[in-house]
Amino acid sequence: MCRKLTRDERRTIRKLVTGGCANYDSEYGCLPLDCPCYMLDKCWTGAYCRYFREAVLPLAPMLESAITGEGAAPASRPCAVCGRSFLPEGRQTYCSETCKVEGNRRKSRERVRKMREKTGGGRYD
Numbered sequence: 634m635c636r637k638l639t640r641d642e643r644r645t646i647r648k649l650v651t652g653g654c655a656n657y658d659s660e661y662g663c664l665p666l667d668c669p670c671y672m673l674d675k676c677w678t679g680a681y682c683r684y685f686r687e688a689v690l691p692l693a694p695m696l697e698s699a700i701t702g703e704g705a706a707p708a709s710r711p712c713a714v715c716g717r718s719f720l721p722e723g724r725q726t727y728c729s730e731t732c733k734v735e736g737n738r739r740k741s742r743e744r745v746r747k748m749r750e751k752t753g754g755g756r757y758d
Contacts, residue, residue, distance in 0.1 A: 642696060642699065649690070656684050681700075695720065708721075713727060
């Protein structure tokens with residue numbers, strides 16, 4: 634069953650083709666076909682380049698499960714700071730180092746605020 638690709642799926646496919654496909658050249662397009670790569674203008678699910686499907690698509694497991702519908706979707710988790718979904722490695726809570734720094738800063742601020750309330754405000758009288 635074919636469906637229209639979402640904007641994020643098309644963007645991810647473009648990034649995968651331009652960054653990870655060994656058959657793609659920005660000047661010549663698809664090297665084996667000697668024409669522009671049709672994966673860059675893909676709008677519908679269905680037929681995919683065999684090399685892309687077997688070698689490049691596994692680099693993005695969430696996209697692969699969404700497009701092919703095969704297997705269970707990997708357990709993604711929303712980032713605690715920015716809300717983007719990502720594939721966690723172990724007990725990872727944040728999607729990037731930037732979000733990790735911001736999340737730790739927020740936790741520290743909240744912890745110190747609670748400590749000040751508990752000890753009477755921490756004011757000098």
